[in-house]
Amino acid sequence: MNKDDDMMASLNNSTTQFSNMKLDLPHYLLIGVFLLTVLVFIVLGTLWLKKYRSLERTIRDLRGGRPLGNVLSTPDSPLLSPASPSPYPVTLTEKLGKEDPEEQTSLQRNKNRSVTNRLLWRPPQQGPRFTKADLSLLQLIKAGKEGVFYKARMTRGTCKGHGMFTCKITKEGVTPKRMEMEVSIMRKLVHHKNILQLLDWNTTEEPYVLIMEFVSYGTLRRFLQTHKDDLTSDPELQSLLTIASYHIALAMEHLRSKMVVHCDLALRNIMVSRFPWEVKVSEFGLARDLTRMKSRHSSRRKLPRERVPLRWYPPEYFRINYYSFKGDVWAFGIVLWEIQTFGTLPYHDLETPEAVVYHICAGLKNKDPEGCRPEILQLMRNCWMEPYTSRPSFSDIVRILEDIMENDSDYVDVENPRLLETGETDSHDSKSVKRYISTTQL
Secondary structure, X not given: OHHHHHHHHHHHHHHHHHHHOOOOHHHHHHHHHHHHXXXXXXXHHHHHHHHHHHHHHHHHHHHHOOOOHHHHOOOOOHHHOOOOOOOOOHHHHHHHHHOOHHHHHHHHHHHHHHHHHHOOOOOOOXXXXXXXXXXXXXXXXXXXXXXXXXXXXXXXOOEOOEOOEEEEEEOOOOOHHHHHHHHHHHHHOOOOOOEOOEEEEEOOOOOOEEEEOOOOOOEHHHHHHHOHHHHHOOOOHHHHXXXXXXXXXXXXXXXXXXXXXXXXXXXXXXXXXXXXXXXXXXXXXXXXXXXHOOOHHHHEOOOOOOOOOHHHOOHHHHHHOEOOHHHHHHHHHHHHHHHHXXXXXXXXXXXOHHHHHHXXXXXXXXXXXXXXXXXXXXXXXXXXXXXXXXXXXXXXXXXXXXXXXXXXXXOOOOOOHHHOOOOOOOXXXXXXXXXXXXXXXX
């Protein structure tokens, strides 16, 4: 009994001591932190378990050959990449017949919706409508890094009513995706008198071929070099060159309205049908459609190592890998300089690409052309201003050239309604221009 009494007394004392203990604030905080940690682990464990089971089901479906409708209908899925020849691999298409009809119908509906969205910009060409064998190449117009331009015609019949046309045949290394981009941009630009119009194309087999409207005199660079002697002796030379520059600016203003950056504006890429009234911007192999870019930073070139025309590129491209509409404005200033110098190569005294890039980034410019009218010279300098945000827009350039031509109002009709205050057009044509137009076609 004494033992039992002692044990009871000891237990009573322990209970009394425990009941007299009081928890302070740090103890409550520790307990709270512990409980919160346990709760977080429980939540994370639950989420991980759900994710694991979802991935397990996905892997099981893939191993079993079941088509994943949700994955295939997602626009960002690699299976719907623009580089893919078709929106769905052939193996998955073959397996559709073995699945439940309702699931097949749903997948086919998603497929049709995706294809419809893609056809908003991709050329709706199902198969080649002509091949290189159907073309009769008559004369070389120009050869570039991306392709060769020929004066051509069909061996039989015509191309949409055109008996003669300009044909571009790409060189090796040009990807189908780039060709599809070029075709989609040219189709987006629709009909503009100062842009070389696309008639037909074949981007399903190599070499890729584009058929465009016929131009009488090839490139503007070659035209100016060929007729330099006649042009320099013409008292109306500066008015002629201003009109040609104006029509190039109209084309670039149209590109800007369509959110297209040319990225390869140079005198060699401007064609002549009737000098100086019908000059046409061509070569859209490097062009970018900004409406298809994901962000405003998409003007940064995604392929900085691709070959670009360094002598026509602005300094911001070399400094921060950035090319925008203001880059095209810079290139337009170079084109003005080329026109005034009859097709002289920019920075012709620099031989290496490194020297050209250093020259441009150092802020050095081409020498002022001899005999250039002051208004055009000032416009060149405005196109080369830095920072690039201080350069004029193409709408500004068009207005500046209109003002210059209004001062030459006793000259010729420049075919622009905004300059004609009355319905009458000036019928006076330069005799020298008629002489250039009547020369043998290139």
